[in-house]
Amino acid sequence: xxxxxxxxxxxxxxxxxxxxxxxxxxxxxxxxxxxxxxxxxxxxxxxxxxxxxxxxxxxxxxxxxxxxxxxxxxxxxxxxxxxxxxxxxxxxxxxxxxxxxxxxxxxxxxxxxxxxxxxxxxxxxxxxxxxxxxxxxxxxxxxxxxxxxxxxxxxxxxxxxxxxxxxxxxxxxxxxxxxxxxxxxxxxxxxxxxxxxxxxxxxxxxxxxxxxxxxxxxxxxxxxxxxxxxxxxxxxxxxxxxxxxxxxxxxxxxxxxxxxxxxxxxxxx
Numbered sequence: 207x208x209x210x211x212x213x214x215x216x217x218x219x220x221x222x223x224x225x226x227x228x229x230x231x232x233x234x235x236x237x238x239x240x241x242x243x244x245x246x247x248x249x250x251x252x253x254x255x256x257x258x259x260x261x262x263x264x265x266x267x268x269x270x271x272x273x274x275x276x277x278x279x280x281x282x283x284x285x286x287x288x289x290x291x292x293x294x295x296x297x298x299x300x301x302x303x304x305x306x307x308x309x310x311x312x313x314x315x316x317x318x319x320x321x322x323x324x325x326x327x328x329x330x331x332x333x334x335x336x337x338x339x340x341x342x343x344x345x346x347x348x349x350x351x352x353x354x355x356x357x358x359x360x361x362x363x364x365x366x367x368x369x370x371x372x373x374x375x376x377x378x379x380x381x382x383x384x385x386x387x388x389x390x391x392x393x394x395x396x397x398x399x400x401x402x403x404x405x406x407x408x409x410x411x412x413x414x415x416x417x418x419x420x421x422x423x424x425x426x427x428x429x430x431x432x433x434x435x436x437x438x439x440x441x442x443x444x445x446x447x448x449x450x451x452x453x454x455x456x457x458x459x460x461x462x463x464x465x466x467x468x469x470x471x472x473x474x475x
C-alpha cells in the first residue's frame with residue numbers, strides 16, 4: 207500500500223471511500239479529478255438526503271455503489287436515504303457485480319452478538335429466522351427491525367459462498383485488523399479475491415505482513431479516506447495518523463507478541 211498525491215498514477219477505475227458519515231465534498235472533488243468509472247462507499251454513509259441527490263453532480267460520468275454500515279440504520283432517515291433512494295439497487299450487499307471489468311463482492315453491516323457472535327454458534331440464521339423466532343416486538347414497518355438491516359447473518363455469507371470475485375468490500379475488517387474477524391478473511395479466501403477493502407474502524411493500517419497468510423491484499427480505508435482499486439491511498443483518512451499505533455496481529459507475531467482474533471466460527475469459513 208502506498209500513498210499517492212492526486213493524478214500521479216494512471217487514472218483509477220474505482221474509488222473506495224471509507225466511512226463518510228454525511229460528508230461528500232471530498233468524493234465529489236476526487237471524482238471530478240480522477241473521473242473513475244465508479245465510486246464505492248464502504249458503509250456508514252448516513253446520507254443527509256437521498257443518495258441519488260447527494261451525488262447527483264457526478265452521476266453523468268461516475269456510477270456510485272455502496273454497502274451499508276452499522277450507523278446506516280441509526281434512524282429512519284439514515285435508512286430511507288439509502289434503501290429508499292433511487293439508487294437503492296446499487297447496494298452490493300450479498301452479491302457479486304462486475305464494475306469496470308472487475309468482479310466486486312459486497313458484505314455490508316456488522317456482527318451483533320445477539321444475532322451472531324462469530325466466535326460462537328449463531329443465535330439466528332437469517333432475517334427470516336429472526337422474524338419467525340424474534341417475537342412481534344422485534345418488527346419495524348411490518349418486517350425486520352431497522353437495526354438488523356445492517357446486521358450480518360450467516361445466510362448473508364452463504365449467499366456469496368461458491369462465487370468468485372476480484373475484490374471484496376466489507377464494513378467489518380478481516381482478522382488482520384486488531385478488531386477484525388476470521389469469517390471476513392475466510393469469505394475473501396473463498397471468493398478468490400486479490401484485494402479486500404473495509405471501513406468501520408476509521409483507520410488505514412499496514413497489513414503487508416499478513417498478505418502471505420491471507421492470500422490476498424487487505425486494505426482499510428479511513429474516515430473520509432479514498433483509495434484506488436490497487437489499494438493506493440489517494441486521500442488519507444482524517445484519523446489515520448491518530449490510529450496509526452493500532453498494531454495489526456500479524457505485525458505483533460513478527461515481533462514475538464501473542465494476539466488472537468475471533469475464530470472462523472460455526473460456518474468454518
